[in-house]
Amino acid sequence: MTTVRFPVLVQAELRLILRERLTRAILAALLVALCLAAWTGAGRVASERAALAQAAVDTDRVVRDARAAHERYAKPSPIKLNYWQDPTDAFGYMTYFMTAYAVKPPTPLAAFAAGQSDVQPAIMRASFGFSTVFDDTAYEPGSTARLRLGPFDLAFVLVYLVPLAVIALAGTRLSSEHDSGILRMIASQPVGPRRVASAKFGAVALVAITAVLGGTALALIVSGALGAFDGWEGTLALLAAALAAYVVLWVSACALVASLWRGGVAALAILVLAWACVTVALPSTLGLAVEVLAPTPSRIAAIDASRQAQVRFYTGEEGARITAAWLTGKIPKALSRPGLAELPEIKRLARDAFYDEALAGYRDAARDHTRAVAAWSRRLAILSPATVLARALEMAAGTDAERHSAFLEASAAYRRDLRAFFEPRILAQALNPTPVCQGCPSRLDFNAYDAVPAFVPSVPRAAAEHQALVALSCLIAGTLLLTAMAYRRLSGWPA
Template sequence: MSPRHSRLSSNFWLIVQHESRVLLRDRTLPLVCAVLALMIGCGLFVGMAQASLRERMIAEVTEHEREAQQKNQDTLRSVLSGKETLVPFSNPANPAALAGTLAGRHTVLPNGALAALAVGQSDMMPNYYRISYLSKVQFMYDSEIENPWNLLSGHFDVAFVIVFVLPLLVIGVSYNLLSAEREQGTLRMLCSQPLSLATLLIAKVAVRLIAVLSIVIPLPLIALLASHPDTRALEPVLLMLSWAALVAGYALFWFAAAALVNVLGRPSSQNALIMIALWTVLVLVLPVAMNLAVDAISPAPSRTELASRTRVVTADALKEYENLYSADYRYASDPEALAVKDGRIDVPSRMRAFFLAKQRVDERIEPLLKRFDNQLLEQQHLVDLVGFLSPAILVNEALNSVAGNGSLRFVAFKAQTEAFHNRWRSFFAPRILQDRATTMDDLNSLPTWQWVELTAADTRWRVWSRIALIMTLAISLGSIALAKAKRQPIV
């Protein structure tokens, strides 16, 4: 190492040691770290509670499905042996009854290993659907999942702390990096030594950056590793590294912004106002403005239009099959009409009409549903394109992807649910239309749900592309700050 580089390194570490002692004695940095640790802990608690709630929901629907399957098997054995009283809507030998209400199949979206780090869209999107021969619009587009106030305000999770609170704490410890020295009259004295303004600035930022990252990165990851054994596998660990890089890049961006503001030579009070204004614009104003712009370019699908169109299509389907709906109810007075005879069963006309009508509703409403989904995808694509304008959007989207609660995962779940719904109908359609009674083999070979996870490469690309963007922004701001620091006169 050359003497010059050795002197720079020595000066750098000397400033780091001195700044650490000053901040510890001043108690500002320890207080900020304590507040950050407390908020990270609260956010992690909320995230774990939400993830646990969803896991319990999945466990309950899975247990319900298992119990329904066992009950159907027992009932079908009794029906086939002639020991069970025949009731049309609870007779598993009737394929229409089995497809509609008895089978109890569900599609479920499991939590990601790091789901506790970001609630994301999991409070807006369902993580399970009950599958029957009902129209898709009846079980996939019919209701909200949570209290509207919660949906409006969002959850206080780790992602919220990082995106919204972390920049404020960074501002609190870095708005006066150089201005305080200038106002106290010590900056001229420091720079009279063999010490450059850039070295001084880097050392001051390094102390604060290391202190903040030593809280915000390891605390939630250690808690997850200790409490969730599934996070210790290779893929979750790689996601944790991505998460750490993302958080580090976001914190570095705000420290770089603070450094740039400090080299402008303004008083500490003006620096604080500039940084708060920057936070307001980048974290609050820009995301809202971008949402409005996206809505204007690609208007949100109208649920009113969907509901109105569904009512019209349903009425048309009812009219089309009104003869079947009004067919006789002989099975009410003659239960033996529902008996299985030579592998066949008389499917009641009303139940057949219900099955056919729901199929017809889906056929006619499908173009509108496709347009509905395509508009939502287009909105997400626009957000991805212009998201680089707001570091908050970049980081929030990537945090949700790491946690497995991002938009793409829910879109994939919805698409796979639709495919399974089609399989379910295809399985039962010939049996209902041909009056084929359900056999034990049929019951044991019902379509089963299997979630296909997004590829790790897709998730890594989505996250690391955003890490690269936020790092580029941070390095650019830092480079500008250092360049100005080298030309900045010491006053």
């Protein structure tokens, strides 16, 4: 008898798989899920871009209004104008008129994963004073029901539903033949179990990879979720390779379970249990481990410290002494100017500086915690195929917690830059309170609106590409391990 060639076996298995109604139903359901997830992701990204565009419009509008006010108030008038109503006053503009935003723009691949973007905003308005106990106080989570249910995005479909589709396609290969007795007839032919298993599961892998990658590309194109790549082609290619490796890993798991020769029902039960462990139980356990390894500092203690700082500044003469000490440090000759320390703008600057110093330790502890969480998450993610792929998708989308932590730090640094820009101008104004225009209702000593520092956003393409490469390497290693175990067990037909 002549040994059947391997390509002939693969072609026969492909025809058999594609003729099955179950295959068409599974692939159709998967395509619908991918299209729905891509559509929701495209809508989320569009809303973020609209919010960023509106922020830019608001910033331009404030500058135009300030310039118009500068021209309008540059004429003598009996109108009485308080400092908080005067955009030509440096302190008034900074505290009451300026609209400055720190922004986290979506990446070209933002539609892949929502991450924590529903509770971690992509835009934050710069604010000063006691409202900034934490860097993340500008949050508006929205509907609690939506937060509880979580986003239905491409990452959810690819990480959780694709393995179920693969199990439905490949879970009973060889096992069903064993149950029906056909395996004896196959074993009587001049072909070994390794060749038969390779053909069967190889055909499933070809169908599944084509369906998953093609369906994802089609869903992204139809939904309009992809824009200009701007150099992200390499990251997208690595993600596609990682996704293909993820599919093959589950096909290899099906082959390994089939080599146990336990029958179709037992094979499906084992695979579903493995799916639950890999995609649900293990990531949850890793999350608990991160909480233990990087304990969260008490926010209540920070809030109490904020309250104590307020009480100390506004009780008795302590606030006056703090203001005088701060002013003397900035302007040594301030002691010769009576009443200078009583100006509201001086009190405000001194209060904010005192407040920042009082809470610096708590802010540093919170930032150290976020860095520790990111570091442990990065290390532990490789222990589960689901977490390592999900992390790669979130970093490519720019919705991962590590990027948001860096965004919060950049936002805090931006507030410091704004204060450093306005502080010398406010002090100069306090030292020379005479209006620039005699008889004009406003000071007219500030018109450097275009010189106000702008936030420089960061789009971490290199980090996303690195994580995609890490995910690809881990998934290939896991696939090779499962394949080697299945290959070893399939050395002979069952007795």
